[in-house]
Amino acid sequence: MIRIDSVTKRYPDGTVAVDRLSLDIPDRSITVLVGPSGCGKTTTLRMINRMVEPTEGTILLDGEDIRRQPVTALRRSMGYVIQNAGLFPHRTIVDNIATVPRMLGWGRRRARERAAELMERVGLDTSLAQRYPYQLSGGQQQRVGVARALAADPPVLLMDEPFSAVDPVVRKGLQDELLRIQEELGKTIVFVTHDIDEAVKLGTMVAVLRRGGRLAQYAPPAELLSAPADGFVEDFLGADRGIRRLSFFPSAALELTTDAVIPADAPAERIAASDARYLLVTDSDGRPLGWTEPGEPAAGGIRTDRLLPHGRPFVPGADSLRVALDCAVLSPTGWAVAVDDDGRVTGVVSQQTIAEAIRAAHAQGRTGKTEVAR
Protein backbone atom coordinates (compact mmCIF):
# COMPACT_ATOMS: atom_id res chain seq x y z
CA MET A 1 0.00 0.00 0.00
CA ILE A 2 1.08 3.57 -0.69
CA ARG A 3 0.26 5.87 2.20
CA ILE A 4 0.38 9.60 1.63
CA ASP A 5 0.53 11.07 5.09
CA SER A 6 -0.38 14.76 5.52
CA VAL A 7 1.86 15.80 2.67
CA THR A 8 2.32 19.44 1.70
CA LYS A 9 4.20 20.74 -1.32
CA ARG A 10 5.13 24.38 -1.45
CA TYR A 11 7.12 25.32 -4.56
CA PRO A 12 10.00 27.80 -4.19
CA ASP A 13 7.81 30.56 -5.64
CA GLY A 14 5.36 30.08 -2.77
CA THR A 15 2.66 28.17 -4.68
CA VAL A 16 1.07 25.60 -2.42
CA ALA A 17 0.36 22.83 -4.89
CA VAL A 18 -0.64 20.20 -2.34
CA ASP A 19 -1.94 21.01 1.12
CA ARG A 20 -1.82 18.42 3.92
CA LEU A 21 -3.02 15.62 1.70
CA SER A 22 -3.57 12.18 3.22
CA LEU A 23 -4.49 9.26 1.04
CA ASP A 24 -4.24 5.50 1.38
CA ILE A 25 -3.76 3.90 -2.01
CA PRO A 26 -4.75 0.23 -1.96
CA ASP A 27 -2.66 -2.49 -3.59
CA ARG A 28 -3.56 -4.16 -6.87
CA SER A 29 -6.23 -1.68 -7.90
CA ILE A 30 -6.57 1.54 -9.87
CA THR A 31 -6.71 4.69 -7.78
CA VAL A 32 -7.58 7.79 -9.77
CA LEU A 33 -6.62 11.33 -8.82
CA VAL A 34 -9.04 13.66 -10.55
CA GLY A 35 -9.69 17.37 -10.36
CA PRO A 36 -9.55 20.59 -12.36
CA SER A 37 -6.32 21.70 -14.01
CA GLY A 38 -3.74 23.04 -11.57
CA CYS A 39 -5.22 21.32 -8.52
CA GLY A 40 -2.00 19.46 -7.72
CA LYS A 41 -2.58 16.04 -9.30
CA THR A 42 0.74 15.90 -11.11
CA THR A 43 2.59 17.20 -8.07
CA THR A 44 1.01 14.50 -5.91
CA LEU A 45 1.88 11.77 -8.39
CA ARG A 46 5.45 12.96 -8.80
CA MET A 47 5.98 12.99 -5.06
CA ILE A 48 5.34 9.24 -5.05
CA ASN A 49 8.41 8.57 -7.23
CA ARG A 50 10.29 11.51 -5.76
CA MET A 51 10.41 13.55 -8.95
CA VAL A 52 9.11 16.18 -6.54
CA GLU A 53 10.09 16.21 -2.87
CA PRO A 54 7.36 17.05 -0.33
CA THR A 55 7.86 20.12 1.82
CA GLU A 56 6.16 18.43 4.75
CA GLY A 57 4.77 15.01 5.49
CA THR A 58 5.82 11.53 4.50
CA ILE A 59 4.96 8.96 1.89
CA LEU A 60 5.14 5.32 2.88
CA LEU A 61 5.44 2.38 0.52
CA ASP A 62 4.46 -0.85 2.26
CA GLY A 63 5.02 0.85 5.58
CA GLU A 64 8.47 2.21 4.76
CA ASP A 65 9.36 5.83 4.09
CA ILE A 66 10.16 6.13 0.37
CA ARG A 67 13.23 8.23 1.27
CA ARG A 68 14.84 5.22 2.91
CA GLN A 69 15.87 3.67 -0.39
CA PRO A 70 18.00 5.12 -3.20
CA VAL A 71 15.87 7.24 -5.49
CA THR A 72 16.79 5.29 -8.61
CA ALA A 73 15.84 1.99 -6.98
CA LEU A 74 12.50 3.47 -5.95
CA ARG A 75 11.81 4.72 -9.47
CA ARG A 76 12.75 1.43 -11.06
CA SER A 77 10.12 -0.27 -8.92
CA MET A 78 7.48 2.11 -10.30
CA GLY A 79 6.48 2.31 -13.93
CA TYR A 80 5.92 5.89 -15.08
CA VAL A 81 3.70 6.88 -17.98
CA ILE A 82 3.26 10.52 -19.06
CA GLN A 83 0.90 12.40 -21.29
CA ASN A 84 2.86 12.51 -24.52
CA ALA A 85 4.39 9.09 -23.87
CA GLY A 86 7.87 10.65 -23.78
CA LEU A 87 9.37 7.97 -25.97
CA PHE A 88 13.06 8.20 -26.84
CA PRO A 89 12.98 9.45 -30.45
CA HIS A 90 16.39 7.97 -31.27
CA ARG A 91 15.52 4.46 -30.19
CA THR A 92 13.39 1.87 -31.94
CA ILE A 93 10.14 0.77 -30.33
CA VAL A 94 11.64 -2.47 -29.05
CA ASP A 95 14.62 -0.65 -27.55
CA ASN A 96 12.36 1.94 -25.96
CA ILE A 97 10.42 -0.80 -24.21
CA ALA A 98 13.61 -2.62 -23.21
CA THR A 99 15.07 0.46 -21.50
CA VAL A 100 14.47 -0.42 -17.86
CA PRO A 101 15.36 -4.12 -18.20
CA ARG A 102 18.61 -3.03 -19.86
CA MET A 103 19.23 -0.59 -17.01
CA LEU A 104 18.69 -3.43 -14.58
CA GLY A 105 21.43 -5.35 -16.34
CA TRP A 106 19.45 -7.78 -18.43
CA GLY A 107 21.16 -9.08 -21.56
CA ARG A 108 20.14 -7.46 -24.83
CA ARG A 109 18.48 -10.60 -26.11
CA ARG A 110 16.39 -11.26 -23.03
CA ALA A 111 15.36 -7.61 -22.82
CA ARG A 112 14.24 -7.65 -26.45
CA GLU A 113 12.26 -10.83 -25.97
CA ARG A 114 10.56 -9.27 -22.99
CA ALA A 115 9.84 -6.16 -25.06
CA ALA A 116 8.23 -8.21 -27.82
CA GLU A 117 6.09 -9.99 -25.23
CA LEU A 118 4.95 -6.63 -23.86
CA MET A 119 4.10 -5.31 -27.30
CA GLU A 120 1.59 -8.11 -27.63
CA ARG A 121 0.28 -7.53 -24.13
CA VAL A 122 -0.56 -3.88 -24.86
CA GLY A 123 -2.05 -4.70 -28.24
CA LEU A 124 0.78 -3.61 -30.53
CA ASP A 125 1.70 -5.56 -33.62
CA THR A 126 5.26 -6.85 -33.22
CA SER A 127 5.95 -5.80 -36.80
CA LEU A 128 6.30 -2.28 -35.37
CA ALA A 129 9.29 -3.34 -33.25
CA GLN A 130 11.95 -1.82 -35.48
CA ARG A 131 10.08 1.42 -36.15
CA TYR A 132 10.96 4.72 -34.55
CA PRO A 133 8.47 6.65 -32.40
CA TYR A 134 7.78 9.30 -35.04
CA GLN A 135 6.48 6.55 -37.31
CA LEU A 136 3.69 5.66 -34.85
CA SER A 137 0.31 7.27 -34.20
CA GLY A 138 -0.36 9.00 -30.89
CA GLY A 139 -2.37 6.05 -29.62
CA GLN A 140 0.34 3.57 -30.59
CA GLN A 141 2.99 5.72 -28.92
CA GLN A 142 0.94 5.74 -25.75
CA ARG A 143 0.74 1.93 -25.85
CA VAL A 144 4.51 1.82 -26.18
CA GLY A 145 4.70 4.13 -23.15
CA VAL A 146 2.61 1.69 -21.15
CA ALA A 147 4.65 -1.29 -22.35
CA ARG A 148 7.88 0.49 -21.44
CA ALA A 149 6.56 1.21 -17.95
CA LEU A 150 5.59 -2.44 -17.51
CA ALA A 151 8.81 -3.89 -18.92
CA ALA A 152 10.56 -4.72 -15.67
CA ASP A 153 7.28 -5.84 -14.08
CA PRO A 154 7.19 -3.14 -11.38
CA PRO A 155 4.51 -3.57 -8.70
CA VAL A 156 3.44 0.08 -9.01
CA LEU A 157 2.42 2.06 -12.08
CA LEU A 158 2.17 5.86 -12.04
CA MET A 159 0.21 7.34 -14.94
CA ASP A 160 -0.12 11.08 -15.53
CA GLU A 161 -2.94 11.87 -17.97
CA PRO A 162 -1.66 9.13 -20.27
CA PHE A 163 -4.65 9.19 -22.60
CA SER A 164 -5.49 12.90 -22.65
CA ALA A 165 -3.77 13.71 -25.91
CA VAL A 166 -5.52 11.15 -28.13
CA ASP A 167 -8.93 11.34 -29.79
CA PRO A 168 -11.98 9.93 -27.96
CA VAL A 169 -12.23 6.70 -29.94
CA VAL A 170 -8.58 5.82 -29.45
CA ARG A 171 -8.85 6.88 -25.81
CA LYS A 172 -11.71 4.47 -25.19
CA GLY A 173 -9.64 1.68 -26.73
CA LEU A 174 -6.68 2.52 -24.50
CA GLN A 175 -8.90 2.62 -21.41
CA ASP A 176 -10.41 -0.78 -22.18
CA GLU A 177 -6.93 -2.13 -22.82
CA LEU A 178 -5.70 -0.80 -19.48
CA LEU A 179 -8.61 -2.44 -17.65
CA ARG A 180 -7.87 -5.72 -19.41
CA ILE A 181 -4.16 -5.53 -18.62
CA GLN A 182 -4.95 -4.66 -15.03
CA GLU A 183 -7.20 -7.71 -14.78
CA GLU A 184 -4.28 -9.86 -15.90
CA LEU A 185 -1.48 -8.18 -13.97
CA GLY A 186 -3.06 -6.67 -10.86
CA LYS A 187 -0.71 -3.69 -10.48
CA THR A 188 -1.04 -0.91 -7.96
CA ILE A 189 -1.93 1.90 -10.33
CA VAL A 190 -2.14 5.58 -9.51
CA PHE A 191 -3.83 7.29 -12.43
CA VAL A 192 -4.11 11.05 -12.88
CA THR A 193 -6.78 12.59 -15.10
CA HIS A 194 -8.89 15.74 -15.33
CA ASP A 195 -11.68 13.79 -17.02
CA ILE A 196 -14.32 12.64 -14.55
CA ASP A 197 -15.73 10.08 -17.00
CA GLU A 198 -12.32 8.49 -17.31
CA ALA A 199 -11.99 8.51 -13.52
CA VAL A 200 -15.35 6.83 -13.03
CA LYS A 201 -14.62 4.29 -15.72
CA LEU A 202 -11.16 3.27 -14.57
CA GLY A 203 -11.03 3.89 -10.84
CA THR A 204 -11.58 1.36 -8.11
CA MET A 205 -11.16 4.36 -5.85
CA VAL A 206 -11.40 7.98 -6.98
CA ALA A 207 -9.82 10.90 -5.14
CA VAL A 208 -11.35 14.23 -6.16
CA LEU A 209 -8.93 17.09 -5.52
CA ARG A 210 -9.76 20.74 -5.38
CA ARG A 211 -7.41 23.64 -6.05
CA GLY A 212 -4.48 23.77 -3.67
CA GLY A 213 -4.27 20.00 -3.63
CA ARG A 214 -6.90 19.51 -0.96
CA LEU A 215 -8.88 16.31 -0.93
CA ALA A 216 -12.57 16.90 -1.63
CA GLN A 217 -13.72 13.30 -1.60
CA TYR A 218 -12.19 9.83 -1.70
CA ALA A 219 -14.62 7.09 -2.59
CA PRO A 220 -15.44 4.32 -5.06
CA PRO A 221 -16.94 5.82 -8.23
CA ALA A 222 -20.50 4.56 -7.59
CA GLU A 223 -20.49 6.20 -4.19
CA LEU A 224 -19.02 9.38 -5.64
CA LEU A 225 -21.92 9.57 -8.10
CA SER A 226 -24.61 8.69 -5.57
CA ALA A 227 -23.34 10.76 -2.66
CA PRO A 228 -21.06 13.64 -3.62
CA ALA A 229 -19.49 15.09 -0.50
CA ASP A 230 -20.23 18.72 -1.31
CA GLY A 231 -21.18 21.24 -3.97
CA PHE A 232 -17.71 21.28 -5.49
CA VAL A 233 -17.71 17.53 -6.11
CA GLU A 234 -21.30 17.68 -7.36
CA ASP A 235 -20.41 20.43 -9.85
CA PHE A 236 -17.32 18.57 -10.93
CA LEU A 237 -19.33 15.41 -11.57
CA GLY A 238 -21.50 17.37 -13.99
CA ALA A 239 -25.20 17.66 -14.74
CA ASP A 240 -25.82 14.07 -15.82
CA ARG A 241 -24.42 12.46 -12.71
CA GLY A 242 -27.69 10.57 -12.13
CA ILE A 243 -27.63 9.05 -15.60
CA ARG A 244 -23.96 8.19 -15.35
CA ARG A 245 -24.53 6.50 -12.05
CA LEU A 246 -26.73 3.99 -13.84
CA SER A 247 -23.50 2.57 -15.32
CA PHE A 248 -23.03 0.90 -11.99
CA PHE A 249 -26.39 -0.86 -11.97
CA PRO A 250 -26.60 -4.17 -13.84
CA SER A 251 -29.41 -4.77 -16.31
CA ALA A 252 -29.62 -8.50 -15.60
CA ALA A 253 -32.63 -8.17 -13.29
CA LEU A 254 -34.78 -6.30 -15.84
CA GLU A 255 -38.06 -8.07 -16.47
CA LEU A 256 -38.26 -8.81 -20.19
CA THR A 257 -41.41 -9.62 -22.07
CA THR A 258 -41.61 -11.87 -25.12
CA ASP A 259 -45.31 -11.28 -25.78
CA ALA A 260 -44.50 -8.56 -28.28
CA VAL A 261 -41.89 -10.56 -30.20
CA ILE A 262 -43.00 -12.43 -33.31
CA PRO A 263 -41.20 -14.13 -36.20
CA ALA A 264 -41.56 -12.52 -39.62
CA ASP A 265 -43.48 -15.50 -40.97
CA ALA A 266 -46.08 -15.51 -38.16
CA PRO A 267 -49.66 -16.15 -39.29
CA ALA A 268 -51.91 -13.10 -39.60
CA GLU A 269 -54.28 -14.34 -36.85
CA ARG A 270 -51.50 -14.29 -34.31
CA ILE A 271 -50.60 -10.72 -35.20
CA ALA A 272 -54.19 -9.62 -35.05
CA ALA A 273 -54.63 -11.36 -31.70
CA SER A 274 -51.89 -9.35 -30.05
CA ASP A 275 -52.91 -6.46 -27.84
CA ALA A 276 -49.43 -4.91 -27.85
CA ARG A 277 -49.04 -1.40 -29.27
CA TYR A 278 -45.93 -2.49 -31.21
CA LEU A 279 -44.54 -5.88 -32.19
CA LEU A 280 -40.86 -6.67 -32.67
CA VAL A 281 -40.36 -8.78 -35.79
CA THR A 282 -37.47 -11.25 -35.89
CA ASP A 283 -35.95 -13.27 -38.67
CA SER A 284 -35.82 -17.07 -38.71
CA ASP A 285 -32.66 -17.00 -36.55
CA GLY A 286 -34.34 -14.86 -33.92
CA ARG A 287 -32.41 -11.71 -34.80
CA PRO A 288 -34.36 -8.44 -34.66
CA LEU A 289 -35.63 -6.94 -37.93
CA GLY A 290 -37.72 -4.01 -36.71
CA TRP A 291 -40.99 -2.91 -35.18
CA THR A 292 -44.47 -3.19 -36.71
CA GLU A 293 -47.92 -2.14 -35.52
CA PRO A 294 -50.52 -4.90 -35.23
CA GLY A 295 -53.74 -4.30 -37.09
CA GLU A 296 -52.11 -3.33 -40.34
CA PRO A 297 -50.90 -6.74 -41.62
CA ALA A 298 -51.89 -6.91 -45.24
CA ALA A 299 -52.42 -10.06 -47.19
CA GLY A 300 -49.17 -11.95 -47.60
CA GLY A 301 -48.01 -11.35 -43.99
CA ILE A 302 -45.64 -8.74 -42.60
CA ARG A 303 -43.92 -6.39 -45.02
CA THR A 304 -40.38 -6.56 -43.61
CA ASP A 305 -39.34 -3.59 -45.75
CA ARG A 306 -41.86 -1.36 -43.97
CA LEU A 307 -40.68 -1.93 -40.39
CA LEU A 308 -39.61 0.77 -37.97
CA PRO A 309 -35.91 0.44 -37.09
CA HIS A 310 -35.29 -1.53 -33.89
CA GLY A 311 -32.31 0.60 -32.81
CA ARG A 312 -29.31 -0.62 -30.89
CA PRO A 313 -30.06 -3.67 -28.68
CA PHE A 314 -28.54 -4.30 -25.24
CA VAL A 315 -27.23 -7.46 -23.64
CA PRO A 316 -28.74 -8.07 -20.17
CA GLY A 317 -26.02 -9.01 -17.74
CA ALA A 318 -23.16 -7.55 -19.80
CA ASP A 319 -24.62 -4.05 -20.20
CA SER A 320 -25.62 -1.68 -17.42
CA LEU A 321 -29.00 -0.08 -16.77
CA ARG A 322 -27.55 3.03 -18.39
CA VAL A 323 -27.15 1.21 -21.69
CA ALA A 324 -30.63 -0.33 -21.42
CA LEU A 325 -32.16 3.08 -20.75
CA ASP A 326 -30.23 4.57 -23.63
CA CYS A 327 -31.57 1.88 -25.97
CA ALA A 328 -35.12 2.55 -24.82
CA VAL A 329 -34.74 6.31 -25.20
CA LEU A 330 -33.35 5.93 -28.72
CA SER A 331 -35.92 3.35 -29.80
CA PRO A 332 -38.72 4.77 -32.00
CA THR A 333 -41.25 2.80 -29.95
CA GLY A 334 -39.82 3.53 -26.51
CA TRP A 335 -39.06 -0.14 -25.99
CA ALA A 336 -35.51 -1.48 -25.69
CA VAL A 337 -34.56 -4.73 -27.41
CA ALA A 338 -32.62 -7.29 -25.36
CA VAL A 339 -30.43 -9.82 -27.15
CA ASP A 340 -28.11 -12.62 -26.09
CA ASP A 341 -24.40 -12.78 -26.91
CA ASP A 342 -25.21 -14.08 -30.39
CA GLY A 343 -27.57 -11.21 -31.15
CA ARG A 344 -30.80 -13.26 -30.81
CA VAL A 345 -33.74 -11.48 -29.22
CA THR A 346 -34.45 -12.55 -25.65
CA GLY A 347 -37.24 -10.05 -25.07
CA VAL A 348 -38.15 -6.39 -25.01
CA VAL A 349 -38.52 -3.96 -22.13
CA SER A 350 -40.37 -0.67 -21.80
CA GLN A 351 -39.09 2.64 -20.44
CA GLN A 352 -41.53 2.24 -17.55
CA THR A 353 -40.05 -1.10 -16.56
CA ILE A 354 -36.53 0.36 -16.75
CA ALA A 355 -37.61 3.31 -14.62
CA GLU A 356 -38.96 0.90 -11.99
CA ALA A 357 -35.68 -1.01 -12.04
CA ILE A 358 -33.80 2.26 -11.51
CA ARG A 359 -35.95 3.14 -8.51
CA ALA A 360 -35.42 -0.35 -7.10
CA ALA A 361 -31.68 -0.11 -7.65
CA HIS A 362 -31.55 3.27 -5.92
CA ALA A 363 -33.47 1.87 -2.98
CA GLN A 364 -31.04 -1.01 -2.77
CA GLY A 365 -28.11 1.35 -3.20
CA ARG A 366 -29.16 3.23 -0.08
CA THR A 367 -29.33 0.07 2.00
CA GLY A 368 -26.52 -2.07 0.72
CA LYS A 369 -23.61 -2.16 -1.68
CA THR A 370 -24.30 -1.89 -5.35
CA GLU A 371 -22.72 -4.31 -7.68
CA VAL A 372 -20.32 -2.71 -10.10
CA ALA A 373 -20.84 -3.47 -13.75
CA ARG A 374 -19.23 -1.68 -16.65
Added chain:
Amino acid sequence: MNVLDFAHAFFSDGAHWHGYDGIPQRLLEHVRYTLLALALAALIGLPVGLLTGHTGRGGNALAFIANAARALPSFGLLVLVVLLIGFGLLPVMIPLVVLAVPPILVTTYEAVRSVDPSPVDAARGMGMHESRILLQVELPVALPLILSGLRSAAIQIVSTATIAAYVSLGGLGRYIIDGLYQRDYEKVVGGATLVAVLALLTLAVFWAAGRFAVSPGVRRR
Protein backbone atom coordinates in the same frame (compact mmCIF):
# COMPACT_ATOMS: atom_id res chain seq x y z
CA MET B 1 44.46 37.20 -66.82
CA ASN B 2 41.46 36.41 -64.68
CA VAL B 3 41.14 34.37 -61.51
CA LEU B 4 40.40 31.14 -63.33
CA ASP B 5 43.55 31.51 -65.43
CA PHE B 6 45.57 32.09 -62.27
CA ALA B 7 44.11 29.01 -60.66
CA HIS B 8 44.68 26.95 -63.79
CA ALA B 9 48.26 28.09 -64.06
CA PHE B 10 48.88 27.31 -60.41
CA PHE B 11 47.47 23.80 -60.44
CA SER B 12 48.97 22.79 -63.78
CA ASP B 13 52.47 23.73 -62.69
CA GLY B 14 54.05 20.40 -61.80
CA ALA B 15 56.46 22.09 -59.42
CA HIS B 16 53.57 22.87 -57.10
CA TRP B 17 52.79 19.21 -56.50
CA HIS B 18 55.83 18.03 -54.59
CA GLY B 19 58.43 19.05 -52.08
CA TYR B 20 58.12 20.77 -48.73
CA ASP B 21 56.19 23.60 -50.38
CA GLY B 22 54.09 21.23 -52.51
CA ILE B 23 50.28 21.11 -52.38
CA PRO B 24 50.06 17.70 -50.63
CA GLN B 25 52.43 18.83 -47.89
CA ARG B 26 50.68 22.18 -47.32
CA LEU B 27 47.28 20.54 -47.42
CA LEU B 28 48.38 18.00 -44.85
CA GLU B 29 49.74 20.72 -42.57
CA HIS B 30 46.54 22.69 -42.89
CA VAL B 31 44.43 19.66 -42.08
CA ARG B 32 46.62 18.91 -39.07
CA TYR B 33 46.25 22.43 -37.66
CA THR B 34 42.50 22.25 -38.26
CA LEU B 35 42.05 18.87 -36.60
CA LEU B 36 44.19 19.81 -33.62
CA ALA B 37 42.41 23.12 -33.07
CA LEU B 38 38.98 21.53 -33.54
CA ALA B 39 39.84 18.72 -31.13
CA LEU B 40 41.03 21.17 -28.47
CA ALA B 41 37.99 23.40 -28.94
CA ALA B 42 35.65 20.41 -28.77
CA LEU B 43 37.40 19.18 -25.66
CA ILE B 44 36.50 22.45 -24.00
CA GLY B 45 33.22 23.32 -25.67
CA LEU B 46 31.42 19.98 -25.70
CA PRO B 47 31.64 19.00 -22.02
CA VAL B 48 30.90 22.50 -20.80
CA GLY B 49 28.03 22.92 -23.27
CA LEU B 50 26.57 19.51 -22.42
CA LEU B 51 26.75 20.06 -18.68
CA THR B 52 25.39 23.59 -18.66
CA GLY B 53 22.70 22.53 -21.12
CA HIS B 54 21.72 19.58 -18.95
CA THR B 55 21.53 21.51 -15.71
CA GLY B 56 20.25 24.70 -17.33
CA ARG B 57 22.61 26.68 -15.12
CA GLY B 58 25.23 29.15 -16.29
CA GLY B 59 23.56 29.93 -19.60
CA ASN B 60 23.99 33.68 -19.17
CA ALA B 61 27.63 33.48 -18.15
CA LEU B 62 28.20 31.22 -21.11
CA ALA B 63 26.62 33.62 -23.59
CA PHE B 64 28.71 36.46 -22.15
CA ILE B 65 32.00 34.59 -22.45
CA ALA B 66 31.15 33.36 -25.92
CA ASN B 67 30.32 36.85 -27.14
CA ALA B 68 33.49 38.25 -25.62
CA ALA B 69 35.53 35.53 -27.33
CA ARG B 70 33.82 36.25 -30.63
CA ALA B 71 34.77 39.90 -30.37
CA LEU B 72 38.49 39.07 -30.29
CA PRO B 73 40.12 39.39 -33.73
CA SER B 74 42.06 36.20 -34.44
CA PHE B 75 44.98 37.96 -36.08
CA GLY B 76 45.35 40.48 -33.29
CA LEU B 77 45.24 37.68 -30.77
CA LEU B 78 47.94 35.83 -32.70
CA VAL B 79 50.24 38.83 -32.65
CA LEU B 80 49.63 39.34 -28.96
CA VAL B 81 50.33 35.69 -28.10
CA VAL B 82 53.47 35.65 -30.20
CA LEU B 83 54.72 38.76 -28.41
CA LEU B 84 54.02 37.06 -25.11
CA ILE B 85 55.33 33.54 -25.69
CA GLY B 86 57.22 33.62 -28.97
CA PHE B 87 56.83 31.56 -32.15
CA GLY B 88 55.61 27.97 -32.46
CA LEU B 89 52.47 25.92 -32.82
CA LEU B 90 50.93 26.99 -29.50
CA PRO B 91 50.50 30.67 -30.40
CA VAL B 92 48.64 29.56 -33.55
CA MET B 93 46.43 27.15 -31.66
CA ILE B 94 45.30 29.74 -29.11
CA PRO B 95 43.47 32.08 -31.52
CA LEU B 96 42.05 29.14 -33.45
CA VAL B 97 40.67 27.55 -30.31
CA VAL B 98 39.34 30.87 -29.05
CA LEU B 99 37.63 31.22 -32.40
CA ALA B 100 36.11 27.73 -32.39
CA VAL B 101 34.98 27.32 -28.80
CA PRO B 102 32.05 29.80 -28.89
CA PRO B 103 30.08 28.18 -31.73
CA ILE B 104 30.64 24.72 -30.24
CA LEU B 105 29.81 25.80 -26.71
CA VAL B 106 26.77 27.90 -27.49
CA THR B 107 25.25 25.48 -30.01
CA THR B 108 25.79 22.51 -27.72
CA TYR B 109 24.19 24.37 -24.84
CA GLU B 110 21.23 25.41 -26.99
CA ALA B 111 20.95 21.94 -28.51
CA VAL B 112 20.65 20.24 -25.12
CA ARG B 113 18.27 22.91 -23.85
CA SER B 114 15.98 22.43 -26.81
CA VAL B 115 15.59 18.66 -26.36
CA ASP B 116 11.92 17.79 -25.83
CA PRO B 117 11.50 17.60 -22.03
CA SER B 118 9.11 14.61 -22.14
CA PRO B 119 11.65 11.87 -22.91
CA VAL B 120 14.01 13.38 -20.35
CA ASP B 121 11.24 13.41 -17.75
CA ALA B 122 10.34 9.83 -18.64
CA ALA B 123 13.98 8.76 -18.37
CA ARG B 124 14.35 10.37 -14.97
CA GLY B 125 11.05 8.88 -13.85
CA MET B 126 12.20 5.39 -14.72
CA GLY B 127 15.28 5.78 -12.56
CA MET B 128 17.95 6.61 -15.12
CA HIS B 129 21.07 8.25 -13.66
CA GLU B 130 21.66 11.87 -14.62
CA SER B 131 24.86 11.05 -16.51
CA ARG B 132 23.01 8.46 -18.56
CA ILE B 133 20.16 10.85 -19.23
CA LEU B 134 22.70 13.30 -20.62
CA LEU B 135 24.70 10.82 -22.68
CA GLN B 136 21.98 8.39 -23.75
CA VAL B 137 18.95 10.62 -24.16
CA GLU B 138 19.87 14.29 -24.51
CA LEU B 139 23.09 13.85 -26.51
CA PRO B 140 21.67 11.56 -29.23
CA VAL B 141 18.61 13.77 -29.65
CA ALA B 142 20.64 16.99 -29.67
CA LEU B 143 23.31 15.53 -31.96
CA PRO B 144 22.24 17.13 -35.26
CA LEU B 145 22.47 20.61 -33.73
CA ILE B 146 25.70 19.80 -31.90
CA LEU B 147 27.21 18.63 -35.17
CA SER B 148 26.16 21.84 -36.84
CA GLY B 149 28.03 23.78 -34.14
CA LEU B 150 31.12 21.66 -34.70
CA ARG B 151 30.75 22.15 -38.42
CA SER B 152 30.69 25.93 -38.33
CA ALA B 153 33.65 25.85 -35.93
CA ALA B 154 35.54 23.60 -38.33
CA ILE B 155 34.81 25.83 -41.31
CA GLN B 156 35.98 28.89 -39.42
CA ILE B 157 39.17 27.11 -38.39
CA VAL B 158 39.87 25.99 -41.95
CA SER B 159 39.72 29.55 -43.25
CA THR B 160 41.47 31.12 -40.30
CA ALA B 161 44.29 28.56 -40.03
CA THR B 162 45.95 30.48 -42.86
CA ILE B 163 47.31 32.80 -40.16
CA ALA B 164 49.77 30.07 -39.19
CA ALA B 165 51.87 31.26 -42.10
CA TYR B 166 52.38 34.62 -40.43
CA VAL B 167 54.42 32.96 -37.72
CA SER B 168 56.56 30.99 -40.15
CA LEU B 169 54.49 27.82 -39.95
CA GLY B 170 53.08 25.95 -42.95
CA GLY B 171 49.58 25.28 -44.14
CA LEU B 172 47.75 26.75 -47.11
CA GLY B 173 48.29 30.24 -45.73
CA ARG B 174 51.88 29.94 -46.95
CA TYR B 175 50.76 30.28 -50.60
CA ILE B 176 48.63 33.28 -49.85
CA ILE B 177 51.17 35.14 -47.75
CA ASP B 178 54.19 34.23 -49.86
CA GLY B 179 52.23 34.94 -53.01
CA LEU B 180 51.24 38.39 -51.79
CA TYR B 181 54.80 39.12 -50.73
CA GLN B 182 56.23 37.89 -54.02
CA ARG B 183 53.39 39.42 -56.06
CA ASP B 184 52.80 35.91 -57.37
CA TYR B 185 49.02 35.98 -57.86
CA GLU B 186 48.95 32.43 -59.18
CA LYS B 187 50.02 31.36 -55.75
CA VAL B 188 47.53 33.59 -53.93
CA VAL B 189 44.60 32.37 -55.99
CA GLY B 190 45.81 28.78 -55.80
CA GLY B 191 46.06 28.94 -52.02
CA ALA B 192 42.66 30.58 -51.66
CA THR B 193 41.13 27.96 -53.93
CA LEU B 194 42.62 25.17 -51.88
CA VAL B 195 41.19 26.71 -48.70
CA ALA B 196 37.76 26.87 -50.30
CA VAL B 197 38.02 23.27 -51.45
CA LEU B 198 39.03 22.19 -47.98
CA ALA B 199 36.04 24.03 -46.54
CA LEU B 200 33.72 22.20 -48.93
CA LEU B 201 35.39 18.94 -48.01
CA THR B 202 34.75 19.73 -44.35
CA LEU B 203 31.07 20.20 -45.14
CA ALA B 204 31.03 16.82 -46.84
CA VAL B 205 32.72 15.15 -43.89
CA PHE B 206 30.14 16.56 -41.49
CA TRP B 207 27.31 15.56 -43.76
CA ALA B 208 28.64 11.99 -43.74
CA ALA B 209 29.15 12.09 -39.98
CA GLY B 210 25.54 13.17 -39.57
CA ARG B 211 24.32 10.30 -41.72
CA PHE B 212 26.40 7.88 -39.74
CA ALA B 213 25.97 9.10 -36.17
CA VAL B 214 22.46 10.55 -35.99
CA SER B 215 19.69 8.03 -35.37
CA PRO B 216 17.14 7.67 -38.19
CA GLY B 217 14.52 8.29 -35.51
CA VAL B 218 15.96 11.76 -34.95
CA ARG B 219 16.67 12.45 -38.62
CA ARG B 220 13.10 11.31 -39.29
CA ARG B 221 13.90 9.47 -42.45
